[in-house]
Amino acid sequence: MLHAIVTVACLVWFTPILQLLAAALRTNPDTAASGWWNIFVDPLITLDNFAAAATVMRLGSTVPATLAMSIPAVILTVLLAAYGGHALSRWDFRGKGIVYAALVGLMVVPPQVTLAPLVQLFSAVGLTGNPAAVWLWSLGFTLPFGVFLMRGYMASLPEELIEAAKVDGASELRVFxxxxxxxxxxxxxxxxxxxxxxxxxxxxxxxxxxxPASANAPITLQLANLLQSQSGGATNLLSAGSLIAVLVPLIVIVSLQRYFVAGITAGAVKG
Known part of the structure; x- marks a missing residue:
């Protein structure tokens, strides 16, 4: 019974994705003439929608621009959150509880309330239109959650192992x-x-x-531009563009799924 329920839930969840894929593989006249499920009955498949969407979205420059925003934000967030979690889990200093409480409190601050002042700040320092603006914004609003997550995990690491390393002369940075x-x-x-x-x-x-008009516009902005520039009859092109946009995240989550699950489940029972 449990397997049956999970199977039905997966089918319900997967149906919109299957519909999106079917629309991306069909022509506009074919889509207008029949439902998406007819691709299994009369499979008239074309890849022209993907080629057209890739051209309109300028993938040659869009994907590098999106990676230029995502990868530095990941590196900065992981390193700073790791060191912050290490400090809160291993160091004893005055005001430690206040710092931790402030981090937890920052997790409930709506990011939207800071957009207007940050636009003014970034314009004043010349960061508008620069990927660094996205790095700093993402870092600022992910770091409290990251430190909270790291502290819970690192607090359960064996204290004896760290003490043995310090006895052997390891510095704080080397231990870290x-x-x-x-x-x-x-x-x-x-x-x-x-x-x-x-x-x-x-x-x-x-x-x-x-x-949206910047040379550094990421793939989400290009997809939004595609949505605005196409009429209601261009469902197939929009479907193909949506699938292209989610391709890299899908590869990341599928290839690193076991690490993601291991980390989340381990952090859930630590500390």
């Missing part, structure tokens, strides 16, 4: 990079995957800080 980080690989991978997906799929932040 050679002991803490390798032992925390699952949670680091989980946070990195989450940050990559959030940054890659983000539309609002690049729209405000980069702009």
């Amino acid at each position: 990079f050679q002991i803490i980080l390798p032992l925390s690989a699952p949670i680091l991978a989980s946070l990195g995957i989450l940050q990559f997906l959030w940054t890659w799929n983000d539309l609002l932040t690049p729209l405000i800080f980069v702009g």
